[in-house]
């Protein structure tokens with residue numbers, strides 16, 4: 001039987017280090033679609049690479065042990081070559097389309113996906129599931145809306161019947177590849193832990209295209225999983241990065257070892273945790289273990305994860321439903337005080353990195369409107385409100401860390 005295929009947009013860290021390998025383990029040939037011609041050329045020359053699992057167990061660290069997994073059955077196309085994209089979508093062996101390009105890039109790949117779906121319809125292609133693996137709530141629904149704008153009504157009707165659009169929660173820390181040598185540009189280093197949870201009800205389950213894949217969990221309660229991950233792992237990660245930046249640390253593991261930073265991060269995760277337990281009915285004890293496990297993941301020294309990667313795009317991270325304000329607003333619903341979460345929000349306003357356009361934009365807002373005004377605009381907590389005042393006070397306190 002000919003091999004089933006997957007198209008994955010974004011041959012970056014999470015694409016090569018997590019989603020691609022799980023698709024391959026599940027028997028798919030993975031066609032990576034990216035704008036990076038160097039990576040695409042390498043994929044089409046080597047058709048294989050290695051994932052280095054940078055275990056953070058004590059012995060492994062001492063002995064610099066690492067496990068490796070070989071990933072074969074991969075190739076690449078450029079998203080700028082529309083004919084190649086359409087040809088892949090027309091291939092009846094393609095059953096799943098995944099993405100890991102970053103939330104702001106979804107609108108850029110939407111026209112290519114729309115053209116691909118038009119081609120698939122015109123060649124009477126079968127059922128397809130699309131899963132966007134981006135760190136945001138409703139990422140695949142967002143992609144569906146963006147793609148639908150490029151479809152005529154008959155194509156839309158076909159897509160409603162033939163395409164499943166499933167949101168998900170995707171979790172594995174994958175920093176940019178480092179130290180594998182110039183002759184291994186596709187290799188990537190990852191942590192051992194992973195979790196990929198997909199909204200079961202949104203999938204089109206049909207014949208060969210049936211899911212889950214190896215390593216994928218299906219759920220009917222995706223909101224609980226995505227909130228737990230985004231408001232714990234990503235929340236703590238972002239606060240560690242912003243506070244780490246203020247103290248001049250380069251990596252997340254260095255920052256989380258600092259007692260002052262750890263106290264704030266732990267406090268923030270406890271505040272967020274009380275809200276998550278109330279909202280989703282998690283068991284308090286199990287959630288505390290989840291927090292402990294999360295902090296241990298940040299400590300992994302082998303990942304060497306740069307605070308600038310984790311802190312990237314602060315305005316996105318300060319979005320109303322995202323990792324910082326999401327738990328703040330959730331806690332507010334239950335009257336839970338959130339001083340450490342608001343310290344984390346304040347730290348984001350101090351993140352001043354010239355080659356990050358969102359950091360530059362945020363600093364400009366602070367310059368033009370003052371801290372309180374900028375906080376009001378971004379967080380929707382009005383000047384004079386308790387939350388706004390707490391963020392401004394924390395901002396002034398944390399500013400001294402930078403000066404020190």
Ligand SMILES: NC(=O)c1ccc[n+]([C@@H]2O[C@H](COP(=O)([O-])OP(=O)(O)OC[C@H]3O[C@@H](n4cnc5c(N)ncnc54)[C@H](O)[C@@H]3O)[C@@H](O)[C@H]2O)c1
Pocket residue numbers: 009010011012013014015033034035036079100101102103105108109133134135170171172173174175
């Ligand atoms: N790295 C992680 O630890 C991790 C974990 C979970 C989720 N995520 C999420 O996965 C997504 C990707 O993150 P990453 O760390 O892999 O980033 P990355 O920068 O390593 O990878 C993104 C890839 O998308 C490609 N790309 C950019 N524009 C494109 C376009 N127009 N068409 C096709 N490809 C394009 C880039 O060339 C790059 O290869 C983000 O949404 C992130 O939040 C990352």
Ligand SMILES: O=P(O)(O)OC[C@@H](O)[C@@H](O)[C@H](O)[C@H](O)CO
Pocket residue numbers: 135170171172173174233234237238309310311312
């Ligand atoms: O990818 P971002 O910018 O949304 O967030 C940065 C990190 O927190 C993130 O990539 C984590 O490493 C990942 O979410 C772990 O599953």
